[in-house]
Amino acid sequence: MSAYLQLEDRFRRAALLGDAEGILHWDMSTMMPEGSANGRGEQLAVLKRAGHEIITAPETESLLDEAAEATAGLDEWQQANLAEMRRNWIHANAVPGDLVEALSKAASSCEMEWRRARAENDFPGILPFLETVLTLVREVAAAKSQALDCSPYDALLDEYEPGGRCADIDVLFTDLRAFLPGFLERVRQHQASEPEILMPEGPFPVAAQRDLGLKLMAGAGFDFNRGRLDISLHPFCGGASEDVRITSRYDEDDFTQGLMGVMHETGHALYEFGLPGDRRYQPVGRARSMSLHESQSLLVEMQVCRSRAFLVSAAPLMRAAFAASGPAWEVDNLSRLYTRVRPGFIRVDADEVTYPAHVILRYDLERAMIGGDLLPADLPGAWNEGMQRLLGIVPKTDREGCLQDIHWFDGAWGYFPTYTLGAMSAAQIFASAKASDAGIVPAIEKGDFTPLMAWLRANIHSKGSLLSVPDLMQSATGAPLSTAAFKRHLEERYLGGKC
Amino acid sequence: MSAYLQLEDRFRRAALLGDAEGILHWDMSTMMPEGSANGRGEQLAVLKRAGHEIITAPETESLLDEAAEATAGLDEWQQANLAEMRRNWIHANAVPGDLVEALSKAASSCEMEWRRARAENDFPGILPFLETVLTLVREVAAAKSQALDCSPYDALLDEYEPGGRCADIDVLFTDLRAFLPGFLERVRQHQASEPEILMPEGPFPVAAQRDLGLKLMAGAGFDFNRGRLDISLHPFCGGASEDVRITSRYDEDDFTQGLMGVMHETGHALYEFGLPGDRRYQPVGRARSMSLHESQSLLVEMQVCRSRAFLVSAAPLMRAAFAASGPAWEVDNLSRLYTRVRPGFIRVDADEVTYPAHVILRYDLERAMIGGDLLPADLPGAWNEGMQRLLGIVPKTDREGCLQDIHWFDGAWGYFPTYTLGAMSAAQIFASAKASDAGIVPAIEKGDFTPLMAWLRANIHSKGSLLSVPDLMQSATGAPLSTAAFKRHLEERYLGGKC
Secondary structure (H helix, E strand, O other), rough: OHHHHHHHHHHHHHHHHHHHHHHHHHHHOOOOOHHHHHHHHHHHEEEEEEEEHHHHOOOHHHHHHHHHHHHOOHHHHHHHHHHHHHHHHHHHOOOOOHHHHHHHHHHHHHHHHHHHHHHHOOHHHHHHHHHHHHHHHHHHHOOOOOOOOOOOHHHHHHHOOOOOHHHHHHHHHHHHHHHHHHHHHHHHHEEEEEEEEOOOOOOOOOHHHHHHHHEEEEEEEOOOOEEEEEOOOOOEEEEOEEEEEEEOEEEEEEEEEHHHHHHHHHHHHHHHHHHHHOOOOHHHHOOHHHHHHHHHHHHHHHHHHHOOHHHHHHHHHHHHHHOOOOHHHHHHHHHHHHHHOOOOOHHHHOOOOOOOHHHHHHHHHHHHHHHHHOOOOHHHHHHHHHHHHHHHOOOOOOOOOOOOOOOOOOOOOOOOOOOOOHHHHHHHEEEEEEEOOOOOOHHOOOOOOOHHHHHHHHHHHHOOOOHHHHHHHHHHHHOOOEEEEEHHHHHHHHOOOOO | OHHHHHHHHHHHHHHHHHHHHHHHHHHHHHOOOOHHHHHHHHHHHHHHHHHHHHOHHHHHHHHHHHHHHHOOOOOOHHHEEEEEHHHHHHHHHOOOOHHHHHHHHHHHHHHHHHHHHOOOOOOHHHHHHHHHHHHHHHHHHHHHHHHHHOOOOHHHHHHHHOOOOOHHHHHHHHHHHHHHHHHHHHHHHHHOOOOEEEEEEEEOOHHHHHHHHHHHHHHOOOOOOOOOEEOOOOOOEEEEOOOEEEOOOOOOOOOHHHHHHHHHHHHHHHHHHHHHHHOOOOOOOOOOOOOHHHHHHHHHHHHOOOOOOHHHHHHHHHHHHHOOHHHOOOOHHHHHHHHHEEOOHHHHHOOOHHHHHHHHHHHHHHHHHHHOEEEEEHHHHHHHHHHHHOOOOOOOOOOOOOOOOOOOOOOOOOOOOHHHHHHHHHHHHHHHHHHHHHOHHHHHHOOOOOHHHHHHHHHHHHHHOOOOOHHHHHHHHHOOOOOOOHHHHHHHOOOOOOO
8 A cells, every 4th residue: 555545544543533532522512411521531532642643653754754755646635635644743743642631631621610610600710720721732832833833822823724823813913903993983883873673572492492593504504414403501513524513502582692603503514514525534625724614604604694685584484483573573673683783791692893802802812821921810800901902891700701712721722813814704705705606695585505505615615625725715715815805894784784 | 650550551541442432332322413324433443443452552462461470569459450451452352453443334334224224124125234244243253262262152252241151151041941931831821810901091202201210210329410311222321431321212102111121221320330430441340241231230120120119119200200090000000010921022122031032042043143054144034933932923024023133233242141141140139139138128119229229339330340250149149140049030020929
């Protein structure tokens, strides 16, 4: 067997262990009894280590070298795959197996403790767990920084956003930092002159919310033969390559946020379903990056599902789901409700105008913590100060502040900026899609996602990791990622009357 | 680190991979969307292979040899653990990794196909899958037969029943083969003279059945902080060491069988919960054997939950669960219902008098198939012929015949005899428990399992795999396993008016 094919076998086994991890992590968040948390943490750590050992075995490096000498027989997908294998190897090889296992275990136990601490607003209780996780993450960052020849923070970011660097992100974020405060003020003035928003009145039983979500998921093309919808504390899209598990959470007094949560995760799931099946289990067959992943969830949630076009088709389904009627359920009101802008404490509930401020806050804070310039003990103060500066509001509790997100507690550092990169990418990609197929929006008005999904499949999903992030954006949209389409979208929707 | 401690680390990692497998298998049977079956099969195969590689790595053998030279510092648990490690190593090392992975994959896909084939009564459709599984199982049996110096069938049996051999089983089964037909006839005559059994009238909504099951599980001591109850096609007790997942299935026209299914699996779960926690993830900390495991499920289901004592406490809960009343719900009638003897087609629904015939049929057939004397294609005919001979009835469909059980289709060959060994062990163990603590039965009449569980914990559960199966039976009951207690139990319950 050629060196390349031997590598394919190795990476396939590692990917399958990763898939097993994905299902176990889904189970931990949705099904597992609490008392089993320790055991689950041990299982995940051993799995992570076993996958790490496959990639870092000395044979892998020799095979990578050997395959690099013999690329003549490889097609473009195989060559891209080989490059991705090397990238994965560099990441894995930089970190000793003991550290991989220790971080996995610390993250699992911190995540389980976070569930309690968040519910009980207990930052002091979670602090020692968070400190342990951060210490281990900083060790990982230092090791990868050397291997990748970049800053420790960039080395973490590179796991989620291959090739992503703060220097590039800062250019985009500086633009948003300058644009958003003034824009937010204009939107508030504009919305103050609009009719008052009526809240649909509940209660909205969880079962009915779930059924409505399932209907809209099906309409968007979610494949229930290869996926599920369940409930978890923090909504996510996880599971395995052929088995996409999304979750949401429901508020019986307000169905609107939970429903958009379902559609957000559905966007992630549709990307997974659309990846090239014949490259499954190979690095090149994976989603390109977390910003691209988020672009797909935000394209579905923000660009599509909060648009008037979508609400025209969804409003009757909403009314039917809750046997409701009246002015609060009219498309105009729902449209205003779903595009209402107002600063709030919770990132996942934020509108798209204030959302970047939530991300910028976390981006600043996690860079400072990775750099050693901010101690976890000082996080609540720094958080509240940042909220005051960026959005002019201060949460009364850490539950609504630095305890709200799972990321830092379960070890995902360097992930946050991908949300706003995703929002910008979503705007740019959707603009290209609409320009390329004038039938996309009229179909959405009928609840038909087919033309949109066909375009996304062809231009984003089916590409897997064949191209770099910038090359994929260039090929799909004809331009590098910039803030332009995102700002244009915001201006049209929030000031121009087009939503 | 000493050789022994290095071994502990290795076996711990293998056990954790096994736990991960357990959860993934549970998910496959309860939660997984059907279209994800292929991916799951691949995941399980890679996990199984990773665990196999840890045990068969050349270092493991050297460490086993080294540790065997230095047992002076080891306590009795560690020495027993070392012996179990050697046993596991012999089993694993006999089989090449490729075969392990191939069998795991074949079994997963055959199991998924079996779900369809069983529903559609399609033996011809499942036959090629079954043939593939059997071919691979026979390869495993041949390899292990050499390593263990026993027959191929004994080598398979030894996985489930360490030290178990057909020669010993045949002595016990021959006794039952002689005893049961005449006994069955006497029971039928005896029961013909009893009042007619009234069936409680449904429908019995699944949710209410589930709630009743949860109540009785809690009463028996099931720890919901470390376990769950769900639904699957074939009831089982699975999951992981600290995370015991049991399943049942429900018939809305008849709650009685589903409920006993729940209590049966609860018996398995209580064994798992009672294993020595400080030996968790070590071979010596595992359940001793499948016959012992089945002894615990049958002790709870057959010895306890079908007894009049238990029904005294359970009948009011049953009536409350379904808001029912009347003569069918009286303890006397329920007791007759739960001890009714009549030959039927389905093993898991069989009464304890006819159950051994179901096992003997499968034991005969699987030995013949492993020996090459019966081809899978001839299974339906051989099955029906055996049913006629052993129970005097012939199923009209394979669905009620050779398609009913999951075992052969998911690769568990050599497992069936442990059910009847378990039934005999249950009778012998429960008799000892009652003789040792006269408070056990009066407590059960009040729905209190505490004294029984205390005795089982002390004498069976907490021993893990410290002793061999015969030594454990001797230590717990003062005698080797025989048919005596089982026959005495049957005579007392079914002829003597004591139930």
